[in-house]
Amino acid sequence: MRPGDLLGSSWRAIRSHKMRSALTMLGIVVGIASVVLTVGLGLGTQKDVSEEIAALGSDLLIVSPGSSTDESGMRGGFGSGTTLTRADAEALASTVAVPDAMAVAAEKTASVSLEYGESNWTTTVTGTSTSWTEVRSRELLYGSFFDEDDLDSSASVIVLGTETAEELFGSTYVVGQELTIDDESYEVVGVLAEAGSSGDTSLDDLAVVPMTTMVDSLDDSGSSESVATIYIKAASSDLLSAASQEAEALLLNLHGLASADDADFTIDVQDSLLDAATSVYQKLTVLLTGIAALALLVGGIGVMNIMLVSVTERTREIGLRKALGAAPANIRNQFLIEAMILGLSGGAIGVAIGVGLAVALPPVLDSTIVISGLALVVSVVVAVGIGAVFGVYPAARAARLAPIDALRDQ
Amino acid sequence: MTATISPLHDLTAPVIELSGARKTYHTGDIEFEALRGIDCRIFPGEYVAIVGPSGSGKSTLMNILGCLDVLTSGSYILAGEDVSHMDEDALASARNRRIGFVFQQFHLLSSLTALGNVELPLVYAGVAPAERRERAMRALTRVGLGDKSRNHPGQLSGGQQQRVAIARALVTEPAIVLADEPTGNLDSHSTRDVLGMLDELHAEGSTIVLITHEADVAARASTVYNVTDGQFVGAGTEIAK
Ligand SMILES: Nc1ncnc2c1ncn2[C@@H]1O[C@H](COP(=O)(O)OP(=O)(O)OP(=O)(O)O)[C@@H](O)[C@H]1O
Ligand SMILES: [Mg+2]
Numbered sequence: 001m002r003p004g005d006l007l008g009s010s011w012r013a014i015r016s017h018k019m020r021s022a023l024t025m026l027g028i029v030v031g032i033a034s035v036v037l038t039v040g041l042g043l044g045t046q047k048d049v050s051e052e053i054a055a056l057g058s059d060l061l062i063v064s065p066g067s068s069t070d071e072s073g074m075r076g077g078f079g080s081g082t083t084l085t086r087a088d089a090e091a092l093a094s095t096v097a098v099p100d101a102m103a104v105a106a107e108k109t110a111s112v113s114l115e116y117g118e119s120n121w122t123t124t125v126t127g128t129s130t131s132w133t134e135v136r137s138r139e140l141l142y143g144s145f146f147d148e149d150d151l152d153s154s155a156s157v158i159v160l161g162t163e164t165a166e167e168l169f170g171s172t173y174v175v176g177q178e179l180t181i182d183d184e185s186y187e188v189v190g191v192l193a194e195a196g197s198s199g200d201t202s203l204d205d206l207a208v209v210p211m212t213t214m215v216d217s218l219d220d221s222g223s224s225e226s227v228a229t230i231y232i233k234a235a236s237s238d239l240l241s242a243a244s245q246e247a248e249a250l251l252l253n254l255h256g257l258a259s260a261d262d263a264d265f266t267i268d269v270q271d272s273l274l275d276a277a278t279s280v281y282q283k284l285t286v287l288l289t290g291i292a293a294l295a296l297l298v299g300g301i302g303v304m305n306i307m308l309v310s311v312t313e314r315t316r317e318i319g320l321r322k323a324l325g326a327a328p329a330n331i332r333n334q335f336l337i338e339a340m341i342l343g344l345s346g347g348a349i350g351v352a353i354g355v356g357l358a359v360a361l362p363p364v365l366d367s368t369i370v371i372s373g374l375a376l377v378v379s380v381v382v383a384v385g386i387g388a389v390f391g392v393y394p395a396a397r398a399a400r401l402a403p404i405d406a407l408r409d410q
Numbered sequence: 411m412t413a414t415i416s417p418l419h420d421l422t423a424p425v426i427e428l429s430g431a432r433k434t435y436h437t438g439d440i441e442f443e444a445l446r447g448i449d450c451r452i453f454p455g456e457y458v459a460i461v462g463p464s465g466s467g468k469s470t471l472m473n474i475l476g477c478l479d480v481l482t483s484g485s486y487i488l489a490g491e492d493v494s495h496m497d498e499d500a501l502a503s504a505r506n507r508r509i510g511f512v513f514q515q516f517h518l519l520s521s522l523t524a525l526g527n528v529e530l531p532l533v534y535a536g537v538a539p540a541e542r543r544e545r546a547m548r549a550l551t552r553v554g555l556g557d558k559s560r561n562h563p564g565q566l567s568g569g570q571q572q573r574v575a576i577a578r579a580l581v582t583e584p585a586i587v588l589a590d591e592p593t594g595n596l597d598s599h600s601t602r603d604v605l606g607m608l609d610e611l612h613a614e615g616s617t618i619v620l621i622t623h624e625a626d627v628a629a630r631a632s633t634v635y636n637v638t639d640g641q642f643v644g645a646g647t648e649i650a651k
Contacts, residue, residue, distance in 0.1 A: 005533045016521035320517045323478060324578070325506020325534035327499045403478045407517070 001330050010337040017310070021342060024306040027299030028346025028386065029353065032379050034295045036354025037361075038288035039375045044368030046281050060135070061101075061232040061244050062268045063092075063251070082226035083264040086211065088254060089129075089230045097250045100243035102235045105135040106227040108214050114168055114207065116179045121167045125158075125181075125207045127214020135233045143175035143190035146210050150189075154212035158186040162194050163204040184217060240269060296382065299346070300390040307339055307394035311401075318398050319406025328399040335395035336388060343387020347380040354379075423490065425585050425617050426452040426475060430484035433470055433640075444470040446640040447484070452586070457612040458619045459628035462637035468621045471637065472590045475619060477505045489585040506534050510579025512589035516571045518563040518578075524550060525559040528578045535582060549577040553607060569600025576607055580616070587611065590621045605630055 014021045065083040089106035092098050108127040113120050132138070133145050146157045158179065165172045165188075168179065177188045186209070195203035215224045234243040244267050251265055252258075311318070318331055355376070358369040433445040444467045452458055462468050473479040474486060477493055480501075485494045489508050496504065510531075511517075518527045528546040537545070550559050553573040563571050572592060579587050589608065593601040609630060612618055620631060628634050636643045 001534055002536055002538075004539075009533070012521055316517070317519060320519065321530070321534070322502065323476070323505060323511050323517075324531045325502055325582075327502040327534075329499070330502075330534060404473050407478070407513070 001326075001333075006330070006333055006337060010334050010341055013314075013334070013338055014341055020306060020310065021345075024303055024342050025346035025349065027302030028296075028343055028383050029299075029350040031292070031296035031299035031386075032347045032350025032383050033354040033357065035292040035379050035382070036351055036371070036376065037357055037369065038292045039379075040354070040358045040369035040371050041367065042281070042285045042288050043370035043372060043375075044362075045284060047370055048368050049281060059234040059237040059240055060269070061234065061240065061247060063088075063230040063232065063247065064266045064268065065226070065228075066264065066266065082221075082223045083255070084227050084230055085225045086227055087225070088251060089227060091250060091254055092230060092232060092247055093131075098232070098243060098246040100235050100239040100246060101232045103131040103134045103233045105129050105132040105231050106211065107132075107229045107231065108211060108219060108221075108227045110214070110218050110220065112181055112207070112218060114164070114179050114181060116168045116177070119168055119170075121164060123161075123164050123205055123207055125209055125214070125218060127209050127211040127218065129211055132208065132231075135231045138195060139193045141191045141193040142173055143188070145190050145208075151210040151212055154210060154216045156184060156186045156213060156217075157189045157209065159190040159192060159208040160188055161192050161202075161204040161206045163202055164207055165191050167205075181218065244269070296386055300386040303339055303342060303387055304390040304393060307335065307391055308397070310338075311335065311394050311398045314398075315401060315406045315409040318401050319403050319409065322401070322403035323407060331401075332395045332399035335398045336391050339387040339391025339395065340384050341387070343383040343385070343391075344380065346387075347383025350383065351376050351379055422454055424451040424453050424487075425456075425489055426450065426619075427487040428474075428484065431471075431474065431481050431486060432483045433467075433474060433479070434482040444640050445474070445481075448640070448642055450635065450642065452617065452619065454585075454617050455612075455615050456617055457608070457630070457632045459631035459634045460619065460621045460637055461623060461625070461628045461634060464623065466637045467640040468623075468637055469590060470640075472588055472619070472621050475586075476509050476511060476588045477501045502534075506531060507582065508585040510582065510584040510587040512572070512575050512579050512587065512592045514591040514594040516563070516568075516575050516595070518571055518574060520563050523560050523562055524555060524566065524574045524577075527563070527574055528581050531578060531582045546577070546581055549581040550574070552580065553577045567600065568596050569603045572596060572600070572604050573607060576604070576611075580611070586617045586619060588619050588621075591623075592620065593622070593624070593627060601627075 063084060084106075086106055089104055092101065093104040095101075098104075105128050109124050110127075111122060112125045113122045126132075130145065130148055130151060133140070140159075141162065143159075145159055146155065149155070150157050160168075160174065162172050165174045168174075169177060172191055174188050174191060178185050179188065180186070192204070192206075192208075209218065232243060232247055234240045248260060248263070248267055252260065252263060255264060257263060321331060355371055358371050361367075362369050428448055428450045431445055431448040431450075432443065435442045435444055448471065460468050460471065470479075474481055475488075477488065477496075480496070481494055485492060487493070488504060491504065491508075493501065493504050519530070522530070525543065525546050528549050529542045532542040532545060547556065547559060550556055553576050555570060555573055555577065558566060558570060558574075563574070566574065572595075576587075576592075579589075587608075592608075593604055596604060605627060608618055608620065612632070618631075620627070622628055
């Protein structure tokens with residue numbers, strides 16, 4: 001039997017039983033439409049999350065003193081060294097040496113007790129430069145950040161997080177208020193907008209002062225040149241690794257080191273947020289995939305069920321075809337191809353409905369649905385596969401029918 | 411039990427050669443012997459009628475001759491090929507190449523046109539579409555339905571449907587045409603029509619085996635075999651024309 005004839009006779013059988021064919025496809029249509037939607041929702045959620053993370057600064061490099069591991073695998077004074085300096089930070093800010101960096105800010109921190117009237121509050125004070133807001137993706141709720149003049153004059157100005165302001169003053173609108181640290185008075189020039197928390201640490205309980213002020217008045221580490229961390233914001237997240245390489249080359253050069261193995265600093269990507277979001281996303285994906293698989297299984301059982309009915313209904317036709325010379329394989333293939341065509345059509349209709357809903361739903365649901373071409377192609381292939389898998393049993397039954405019994409069937 | 415050799419065809423090889431043909435059906439624990447040792451040879455160009463009372467084993471014999479079923483014991487040689495021990499695929503091929511069936515219930519596929527139905531055996535023979543269409547058209551013209559090729563079975567009378575079935579039986583140029591009660595579902599006018607058709611085929615040289623329980627139908631054949639309780643009774647009777 002010629003392949004074209006096989007296809008033709010399967011196609012005619014489907015067309016001559018339109019209602020039954022439509023019912024058979026229904027399960028697949030629903031299954032594939034839900035797969036397209038759930039995959040689209042999953043991808044959409046991933047996109048939303050990664051955009052949020054980008055907003056939080058996933059284009060951020062964190063340079064810490066000390067090497068993360070030495071040759072024996074031991075941590076070599078990671079985070080506690082004094083190998084990073086303010087001069088390093090200034091060099092990294094050069095657009096020539098690190099062209100893919102957009103902004104650089106060094107941080108020096110100390111734990112300090114803030115006082116206002118009768119109340120006091122202990123928090124981490126960060127000394128940094130004016131580019132800090134840009135590098136850390138922070139905005140001001142009230143007032144303004146300190147400026148270059150404040151930095152030059154090591155002015156006694158301070159910017160507070162909302163939580164710190166709340167704890168100390170009982171309110172967040174505290175611009176122009178004075179607080180004291182070690183009996184020295186500081187003017188609050190700005191309050192940072194809320195940023196939530198990263199892991200266990202609140203991003204809203206902090207105080208920021210000019211680096212010079214930090215070094216002159218607050219730092220008690222004894223090494224005025226060293227900094228705790230240098231943050232580098234890449235020009236875009238695509239350029240993160242380029243910026244990382246440039247920064248590494250520059251620092252190795254400045255520190256007079258020959259190879260990256262000797263590095264007395266570590267460059268990390270801020271990925272903890274990404275990790276957390278990815279794990280949420282993965283759980284969501286597993287859940288949605290499970291639901292979609294279940295829908296497809298139900299669709300597949302529907303195909304098998306109705307194909308079995310069809311074999312019974314067409315017993316006489318099968319007997320006749322066998323009498324006219326159809327081999328068991330011809331009959332089996334006809335039913336298998338019927339099931340696959342039903343899968344293909346159901347899949348295609350399901351994809352169309354899924355895409356339609358993906359366009360119609362987001363404004364209503366306020367969620368992002370991303371349609372990926374690959375997912376659509378895979379969906380259709382899966383639908384055809386389901387037709388084939390669940391068509392095997394009915395097709396084998398049809399092929400096994402004895403021609404005389406089949407012909408005698410009334 | 412006696413094999414009858416038609417003297418007219420002594421010099422040619424038989425199309426059908428059954429020896430000691432037995433068929434036993436098992437229904438649960440009950441065994442039933444539907445054929446009890448039939449010997450028979452049918453030669454090219456013969457028009458054989460098989461008659462007998464209901465339940466005597468006529469359809470069972472027809473199924474064996476048509477390779478739709480296999481013997482429990484004995485041998486069956488069809489056009490020189492031993493089909494007694496063939497597997498399903500080989501039997502399907504033998505049916506396709508050697509046998510043309512005409513059934514009492516016509517057995518046309520309602521989703522196909524008359525032409526499509528006649529083409530069907532050629533489809534399973536793997537004949538290319540253009541040749542297939544041409545041969546099917548020729549067969550339809552031969553049974554006088556050249557102008558009805560595009561009608562579906564539902565748009566044809568009973569007699570016309572049976573003629574389509576005859577065209578389908580002829581289209582592969584089989585060694586033998588097997589007709590089981592081909593006029594059982596037809597009125598007297600259509601019966602004459604279809605029997606006339608078979609007479610014509612016989613005149614043109616086709617080998618025909620016809621099963622019937624009507625004496626006037628059997629009277630048209632060249633040889634008549636009488637089956638009772640799964641055995642041939644007496645010799646094949648040659649009908650004088
Ligand atoms: N598949 C089967 N299983 C069991 N017994 C069967 C089977 N087919 C036929 N028989 C029995 O074999 C005997 C012969 O049946 P067959 O159909 O050959 O009769 P027939 O001569 O064609 O009768 P009719 O003229 O009524 O068509 C009957 O007694 C029938 O009950
Ligand atoms: Mg019968």
